[in-house]
Amino acid sequence: MIKLKMTNRRRKSLTGLSFVSLWIVGFGIFTCWPMxxxxxxxxxxxxxxxxxxxxxxxxxxxxxxAFLSDPVFVEKLFAYLKTMVLNVPIIVVFSMIIALLINQNIKFKGLFRTIFFLPVVITSGPVINELLSQGATTIPGIEKYGVISLIENMLSPAFAEPVTYLFKQIIMVLWFSGVQILIFLAGLQKVDTSLYEAARIDGASPWESFWKVTLPVMMPLVLVNVIYSIVYISTFALNEIIVLIKENMFSTLTGFGYANAVAWIYFVIIFIMLAIWVGLLNLRRGSGGR
Known part of the structure; x- marks a missing residue:
């Protein structure tokens, strides 16, 4: 009869496996096998x-x-890529700015935190649909006073299109920033205040302190928020490609197999987008550290 010596390390490993075993079984049955x-x-x-x-x-x-016979999918795929390139930096930068403001010693800090997180609680497919139908996702009066036309006349089409897109969708973009604000806020509250004191003693301005102290410390959270933003926008219920996949699932012309192919293409595109953003941020962190 073989007896295994139960060391403390092995006992801890078995204890850990026992805690995650249910998750592993659930992942295998409900995620891995369906994929x-x-x-x-x-x-x-x-x-x-x-x-x-x-x-x-x-x-x-x-x-x-998907690529040769379905122009709708290709069009929506390019629109998705444009959305990612434009929206993700805006969401992350806006979240950082709001987190820096809320982190100051101001009254009603908890109320402001709740206000910015509230859209995350009430944002759902029907709510966003209603907002879109009422035009509540754009800045009021932006088209009424000719701002869009002014931008299109002043800039070339290559620059005017993304700028006008941002103005038209800016409210919708800001609605996706609640979780990111809380993540940045939690990180800012963990920054050692002695770093700022040392920077002030060395004569650094608040702007220099941000670039030399705050941003390097927050870079891991920037990466987390970029990943979260990409995944959240990509899997949102009203995402046009998600809607297209649902429409093709029971279509008599395309069918369930085609819908699965489109879903896998979309999955690979999301993975590539994540890899590009993570690579760029890690390259930025590496160059900043030298």
Whole structure:
């Protein structure tokens, strides 16, 4: 009979595994297996019948159709990439600014924190739909007073388009900033005040203290907020590609297999976007440290 010596390290490992075992089982059943099955279906032509799901292997045809036969998907994919490039920096910068302001020694700090986090609580598909229908996601009067036309006349189309897009969607962008503000605020409250005291003794201005003290300390949280923003916007219920996937799921022209192929293409695009942003931020942190 083989006896295993129960060391303290092994006992701690078994204790840890026992705590996460339920999560591992749940992840395998409810996440890992559905993803594998979804990947399998993306190579099939799927027909849902009263007797069950019938599949016919079509190799890469669903993926080819997504890029070569479906102009709507390609158009929405480019729109998504433009949204990520424009919205993520704005969300992160706005969140940092608001967190810096709330972190000051001011009255009603908790009230302001609640106000900026409130949209996260009430934001849902029906709420955003209603806001969009009423035009509540744009700055009031921006088109009435010709601001958009002025920007389009002053700038070339390449620069005017992203600027006008930001003005039209600025309220919607700010609505996605609640969680990021709280993350930055928590990080700011952990910064050692002696660093600022040392910077003031050396003659640093508040602006220099931000760039030399605050920002380097907050860079890990900048990375967290960038990842969170990309994932949150990409998986939002009213995201146009998410809506497109849902429409194709039970379409008689495309079907469930095609919807799975589009979903996997979207997943890979999100992964690439995350990798690019993380790489750029890590490169920034590495160059800043030298």
């Amino acid at each position: 594998i099955y979804s990947l399998y279906l993306s190579f099939q032509k799927v027909k849902i019948t009263p007797l069950g799901i019938k599949t016919t292997y079509v190799s890469m045809q669903n993926y080819k159709n």
